[in-house]
Each structure stands twice: as structure tokens, then as C-alpha cells.
Amino acid sequence: SQQGEEDPQALSIQExxxxxxxxxxxxxxxxxxxxxxxxGRGLVHLILIRSNEREKHSGRLRVTLDTxxxxxxxxxxxxxxxxxxxxxxxxxxRRNTGKLIFGQGTTLQVKP
Amino acid sequence: NAGVTQTPKFRVLKTGQSMTLLCAQDMxxxxxxxxxxxxxxxxxxxxxxxxxxxxxxxxxxxxYNVSRLKKQNFLxxxxxxxxxxxxxxFCASIRPGQGKTGANVLTFGAGSxxxxx
Numbered sequence: 721s722q723q724g725e726e727d728p729q730a731l732s733i734q735e736x737x738x739x740x741x742x743x744x745x746x747x748x749x750x751x752x753x754x755x756x757x758x759x760g761r762g763l764v765h766l767i768l769i770r771s772n773e774r775e776k777h778s779g780r781l782r783v784t785l786d787t788x789x790x791x792x793x794x795x796x797x798x799x800x801x802x803x804x805x806x807x808x809x810x811x812x813x814r815r816n817t818g819k820l821i822f823g824q825g826t827t828l829q830v831k832p
Numbered sequence: 833n834a835g836v837t838q839t840p841k842f843r844v845l846k847t848g849q850s851m852t853l854l855c856a857q858d859m860x861x862x863x864x865x866x867x868x869x870x871x872x873x874x875x876x877x878x879x880x881x882x883x884x885x886x887x888x889x890x891x892x893x894x895x896y897n898v899s900r901l902k903k904q905n906f907l908x909x910x911x912x913x914x915x916x917x918x919x920x921x922f923c924a925s926i927r928p929g930q931g932k933t934g935a936n937v938l939t940f941g942a943g944s945x946x947x948x949x
């Protein structure tokens with residue numbers, strides 16, 4: 721079964737607004753990652769947060785992790801039309817088998 | 833530095849035909865992965881490899897075989913293609929030194945779109 725599940729499945733906002741996407745997972749993890757996929761392209765890594773971290777920032781990205789609730793959120797502040805893409809969370813298991821499981825993704829549309 | 837290269841980019845097969853997707857990486861990565869992406873399903877792990885000569889099953893391995901004879905290449909084979917295998921296939925690999933610490937940050941190829949009629 722899917723390790724990560726995201727909501728909403730789709731999000732449409734105006735340029736300049738903030739976008740928040742959520743990810744829930746089922747088993748213990750070492751870390752959680754967020755990836756971005758532009759239409760017709762491969763995924764690109766955005767940010768990684770380890771299980772002992774609660775919050776992490778990278779530019780306009782802010783990621784939070786709540787291991788007690790097995791959930792994470794990705795906040796994109798001051799969104800731009802170029803942020804239009806699909807965003808996926810990915811988790812590994814507590815045992816480092818190298819296996820990385822992705823959620824179903826959130827499709828974000830930022831209108832100019 | 834090409835990163836992760838997948839060939840072919842597009843392929844149309846008839847049911848029952850066989851084919852192999854090739855993934856090549858020039859980054860000396862240890863771990864390599866094959867995912868399939870279907871609408872509304874996200875990415876699902878088919879098979880993966882944690883080193884040359886080793887492979888392991890992912891979430892949806894049935895109907896696929898893989899081989900990792902050389903560290904830089906990871907092949908995904910379909911012995912008898914079915915319409916349910918119509919999908920976009922992505923190969924990915926992990927940056928060196930991070931796999932063993934648990935921080936498996938993937939570098940993806942551009943994808944291979946396969947249609948089975």
C-alpha cells in the first residue's frame with residue numbers, strides 16, 4: 721500500500737498567495753522528502769526533513785513534520801505562476817533498505 | 833554530466849510483445865529504481881537495486897523483470913506486455929554517500945512513455 725498520501729489532490733490559487741499541501745504516511749520513517757514534477761518531466765528533489773526535525777526552510781519553501789501524527793506539510797509562500805507543478809512526498813522506512821515510496825501527489829495551479 | 837538517461841522515450845507495443853527499458857547513470861550512484869506513474873496513482877515502485885548484481889521487488893513487481901549487471905545500468909524488462917502496463921516509467925538513482933545514511937535523495941530520468949495496445 722502507498723506509504724504517503726497527500727491532500728488536496730488539486731489546488732488552484734492566485735499568484736502571490738500561499739499554497740499548503742499535506743502528506744500522511746503509515747509507518748515509521750528516517751526522513752521525508754518533497755519532490756516537484758513539471759508537466760511531462762521527471763521529478764526534482766525540493767527538500768528533505770529528517771525524523772528528528774520538526775521544521776525546515778529552503779527559500780520560499782517551509783516543511784513541517786509531525787511524527788506523532790505521521791504527517792508533513794509543504795508550504796510555498798508568495799507563489800508564482802512558475803510554481804505550477806505536481807508535488808509529491810516520499811518516505812523511506814525505519815530500516816534503511818533503500819526503498820522510497822511516493823504519495824499520489826498534489827497538482828498545484830498558480831494563476832497569474 | 834548527463835545524469836540519468838532513459839531509452840527509449842516513447843514506445844508502442846502490441847499485447848504479448850516484449851521489450852526492455854534501459855536506464856543509465858553516470859554519477860556513480862549505488863542505488864537505482866524503476867517507478868511507474870499512472871494518473872491518480874502517483875509513483876509506484878516496481879523494482880530497485882542497492883548495488884551491482886542485486887535487485888529487489890517494490891510495490892508492483894508483477895509482469896516485470898530487472899537486471900543490474902553493471903553499476904551504471906538498470907534494465908527493466910517486460911516479457912509479455914499487457915495493456916495494464918501502459919504507463920510512464922521513471923528511472924531514478926541516489927547520490928553517492930547518502931544511501932547508507934538513510935537520506936535517499938533521488939535523481940530522476942525524464943521518463944519513458946509506454947503504450948500497450
